[in-house]
Amino acid sequence: MKYDTRKDQIIQTSAILFQKKGFSAVTMRDIAKAMGIKAASLYNHIKSKQEILSEIIISLAEQFTEQMKIIKNSNDSSIDKLKQIVALHVNITSKNQFEMSSLNSDWMHLEAELEYYLKLRKNYENDFRSIIEKGIQDNELINGNPEVMLFSMLSTLRSLYIWLPKKEDLDIGKFTTELSLVLINGINK
DSSP: OOOSSHHHHHHHHHHHHHHHHOGGGOOHHHHHHHHTSOHHHHTTTOSOHHHHHHHHHHHHHHHHHHHHHHHHHSSSOHHHHHHHHHHHHHHHHHHOHHHHHHHHHTGGGOSTTHHHHHHHHHHHHHHHHHHHHHHHHTTSSOSOOHHHHHHHHHHHHHTHHHHGGGOTTOOHHHHHHHHHIIIIIOSOO
16 A cells, blocks of 8 residues: 555554444553554654644544535435435544544544543534434425434444455445445335
């Protein structure tokens, strides 16, 4: 894999190690060893393991939040917005599988950026919920509990990073369409 910068390489290597061992178990020496360099060399590019985690999580959270705002503010139907949200998750996850593991499993280890991350997450979930509520109001979706709908969809979308790497020959476009169908329409005949 080609990296734009040495810092990008450090972040990608770290994300892989965080997924395999967990954030707390990975040391700067582990990262340096995986890269074939001395630990002291890492500090030429980053300040700490905490900075690496923050780069991974905040970058992804901002991507999700920015794209959700675009989706929410569009004039599309609620159904189309939900399909776009599924596509957003599949797209980001397929390109950032290791990083998504950190986003979902290591966010609580953020220190200085934890409050900011939680704000991004809350905004994302509120926007997602409002799309569901509007879909119910406009009679596009069943008159169900928006919290259950949000939980069901988000649980699946947030765990894509576990499932996607096991599907090497996956057609992402077809998968996105089929996943949208199941998550939005259900599995009733």
